[in-house]
Amino acid sequence: MNNFLNFDKMMTPALIKIIFVLSCVASIICGFSLIVQGTNAYFGGSILVLLGLLVMVAGVILSRVYCELIMVFFKINENIQKVANQSGNGGTPIQAPPVRTTRSENPENTNL
Incomplete structure (x- = not known):
């Protein structure tokens, strides 16, 4: 029940078969x-x-293609969860490094 309330287990993949x-x-x-x-x-x-x-x-044929496209999103989600669990940091997201800009910090040199 906890997986259902926390959206850890998806219901839609089972419903896709019925929809198909x-x-x-x-x-x-x-x-x-x-x-x-x-x-x-x-x-x-x-x-x-x-x-x-x-x-x-x-x-x-078109209903099969449509259902497969929806299932692709759920497969991507499952694979991302597997990678996050195997990353060794407990599934927490990895922080991206700061983005460096190439613009000059001097406000006098701003040519737009």
Whole structure:
């Protein structure tokens, strides 16, 4: 329960699988309905049938790509946590060195 409240364990990767299945089912249903409408149409039915097939195939592929892109962010987060835990400083962030500027500190030499 403590991992859940502190957001140490992410729920979204488990939900992504459900979202993927639901989006695949939705694209197949939409594609099938376009095919049925195309077979019942008097004019332009072949276009609807082809569009239905395209929706079925492209919908599944695009939903898979979308879910994989979301999962990439979570994999990056997991790998960053592993690196932070292995760094030997207890997972605390490492301070960046100060940034040096090349501008002159003399205010008379400021040419913008």
